[in-house]
Amino acid sequence: MAIRTQGTRPGRAAAVLAAAVALAGCAGLLTWWNTDALGPDRFCAGALASSEAASALPGPGRMVQQSLQDGSDPYYSFSCKVQRTNKFLNHEQPRLEAELSFDKADFAWTGSALWKDAASFSYFVGGATGAASETQAWVLLPVGCPGAARPNSKESQVPVLKVNLAEGRSTPAALARVAMSGARHVADGLGCTDAGVLKDPARTQGPAGAPQPTDPANACGIPGFRLPEAALVKGKAEQGTEHTTGKQSRTRVCSLDLKGSGAPRIDFAVSDDPVLTQGVRQDKAATRERGRTVTTCKDGDLYLGMSLNDAYSDLLLDEGMDKASQARTALFEAFADAVTAERGCGTPKS
Template sequence: MTTRNKTFIILAASTLAVASAGFFTWRNTNFLGPDSFCQNTLTTSQLEEVLGQGRLTQNSPDEGTSDVYDFHCSLQRASILSERQSTLSIDLTPETAAFPFQTRTWKEPSNMSYLVDSFTGAVSETKGWAILPDSCWEKIPMSTGNKSVPVVELNLQGGTSSRSAMAHTLVRVTQHVTETVGCSAQVSTTAPVRLIGPTESSERTDASNACGLTGFRLPAGMLLQGKLRPGTERFTTSGGTTSACDLFLVGGDEITVTFSASQDATIVDTIRRSGTMRDLELAVCRNHEMYLGVSVNDPYADLAGEDSVERLTAAKSEALQSFKAALMQQKNCA
């Protein structure tokens, strides 16, 4: 082989190696890509905390086309190191009443970690919500003149993230929205977000002291006259203003009854605005209003059947009063 041929082979191999390295860098990092996304709210490094390292693509326009303020952003992370593509959707959307505790979207609220000393909100490894302060409600058309309130929601698909990273992202976006519409709240976007999360694992339910509350037990009606019995439970640890307890009952497929409570003023005001008091109540504890609620999931409702709606309504009312009495005693509300 001549010297010229050897030189050509070496140059070709070097060129291929450089090109391969460049392609690898391009596909697995955000090299030469945008530095910020979602109306300049989130930086590349901040998004990598949630989505992981890879090529970031924004799938939605950065600015709305109407005169009405809105915030919608969808981001996708792709990498040749992983077949899975992660997508993070961020939306400003209207919600009503006790949506974090009584809707299909936010089922099993005991599995959420609730923000403390920040916006009113919660996160898990794949989703999060934050209610904008009430000073913002009349400034955003979606909440003007009706019973809903504006909520920032995160939804992560194709992967999971740490709860702290989800919380930081939620706070940054919510703070951006409040500043944009002129109702800014004094919340730090750089300090660690304090979270109150669930118990580490589901625990066996003490039928006489459910949800860790002395004297709280489900009435017979909630157990559908013997069709169901207590199984395990998971509830929010102490230390915050909002908590939830999910009771996983035995006797059917994924049967769950949820109890929730909050002394967070924004949650209480959200419920008052909705005007809906079904399966919930507002009480007073130590001069602060407190929300209390009960809900059942779809498998429970299916098992109960349509012919027992009145009995179920009465049973939920009885259960809510029992929950209220036990919780208020624990909090020394009297």
């Protein structure tokens, strides 16, 4: 018995050691698969710090760069995707997509299918021109970047860094940091000389509280702004509630949700941000009749924009082409006249 007992001790020690090594290996794999330990410091050709990506991609799993396009062949372009991966979860993990896009300077509140509910965004205060929500962010680049001139690009289009978060939510502040980092990287690639406009914002200004009933005499908090009768349809589109962003940002947006089936809505935007106004001025079609313009005020240029959602547009069209045209014109004129009167501007014109 003594011989058998002595002979088994080395075997037991080896088994314990092997088990410990196996456990350590499993722990290492779990750490590797489920955290960002020993991961890269930056993603997207240096455009995005891992700490910024991590704050925008909450949850378990390891961050992995899924794709990257960053080059000039023959014109500068940029797109990148970073995603959380997890060996133990079956559902889709959060994915961050950042890209350089060429669009109208006021794309975010002029009826774009991918950018909705503009009044729910948090707009930058100080620094760059942009906005962020829990799932999206954008930053306008300076007008006149040499690399932005492309044979097939339209005069009305300006470079924009856009960020979308799929399968999850983050914070506006986290997505704003990602968008700013990407915007500076893209500005360098485009050869922008006026990089000073891409300073980090001091903060972001979100919606000014919960939606409130619309004041018939002061819609969107603008003194004297009344919705014209031509824009209302009894029982289908009547005075409802409004949702407005705060006053600290140079860009303010108000969404009017009308009472009626299908949730008809009108979005109004006002901005004296020079990056935005210069970008809109590049678009020769930005006329008063189209619901967007830049007018000159005592303190500089002022942008005025209006867009109708599909439900409201369809409702007006059901009343007839003349009714729809009259309603759009009356709406924008009432809005523009009230804003310019409040700010001491001349007659709105592009």
